[in-house]
């Protein structure tokens with residue numbers, strides 16, 4: 140499938156062009172129903188003035204949290220836009236690498252497509268399996284990291300799909316449950332693992348990483364200007380007693396960076412720790428490298444990012460692999476790009492509509508980029 144027109148020109152906010160939402164059955168990936176992997180091979184190591192919604196949005200690194208569909212689990216972002224670029228129809232098969240509450244998968248399934256999905260959070264999988272069980276063998280949910288997408292697809296007998304969607308970051312549910320340790324507003328263990336079976340928790344990092352490493356994490360992943368002062372304060376505090384709770388850390392950061400702006404002072408530190416604990420940038424890089432091999436010619440890659448580091452990585456990857464020619468000062472002329480794998484569907488990232496941003500503050504920092512495998 141090659142889209143001859145830019146779907147954004149046609150995209151209405153209430154529905155996607157050419158997309159049939161009618162429920163339908165198709166010949167799905169046979170034998171995939173109810174597939175549950177008992178082991179966890181993909182985790183091993185393949186590896187103030189603001190509103191409550193705003194604060195919760197900040198906690199998720201710009202992602203907010205609203206009750207809504209999926210029993211308040213998570214409100215999907217840019218659903219219509221994702222469907223418009225992926226163009227699901229009966230017979231087409233998609234990989235959803237961030238299943239979460241199952242909203243994007245559901246939209247694809249409702250259009251008649253087959254979906255193979257993964258999430259590293261077993262709780263999300265359980266929720267989405269229950270929500271989407273009515274689609275029978277058109278829906279397969281796997282526990283794993285999307286950085287192992289090629290191996291996961293192979294495990295269910297699929298080599299290439301018609302589209303891939305990645306909706307990065309954490310779900311509303313993960314932020315809302317204090318015990319998961321993502322929230323600087325709710326007292327819970329300093330955990331932040333999307334996959335509770337992963338070895339590194341935020342508490343381990345906060346209590347065991349050296350000062351320079353902590354400062355690097357806060358600076359690199361949180362763009363926190365007071366990174367070194369905060370790292371110093373942590374090292375001093377933990378010399379007396381381990382820092383085990385989210386609110387302990389939030390108060391410690393507040394003691395270094397008093398409240399003043401619209402955001403809670405711990406916003407960037409929590410985002411940075413979450414990214415480090417879940418190795419988010421590396422996982423994304425690994426996943427991007429596999430998209431080429433996992434997409435059929437004409438297949439579409441759609442990625443929603445929520446902060447500038449992720450978006451930059453996606454933008455640069457897609458640019459590098461969509462430019463027709465490459466040039467170097469020492470060459471007499473530009474040469475064809477031997478690694479041209481994509482054609483951009485979105486020259487600039489697509490933002491959620493104003494009405495979506497109003498209805499769901501979490502969506503405000505979202506950016507969708509999409510490209511077709513050539």
Ligand SMILES: C[S@@+](CC[C@H](N)C(=O)[O-])C[C@H]1O[C@@H](n2cnc3c(N)ncnc32)[C@H](O)[C@@H]1O
Nearest residue numbers: 215237239240241242243258259260284285306
């Ligand atoms: C923003 S939510 C996705 C919401 C989903 N698209 C929906 O419509 O309900 C992100 C989900 O992706 C999962 N996740 C994030 N990074 C992941 C990774 N590297 N591998 C697998 N799952 C990941 C999180 O556990 C979370 O459940």
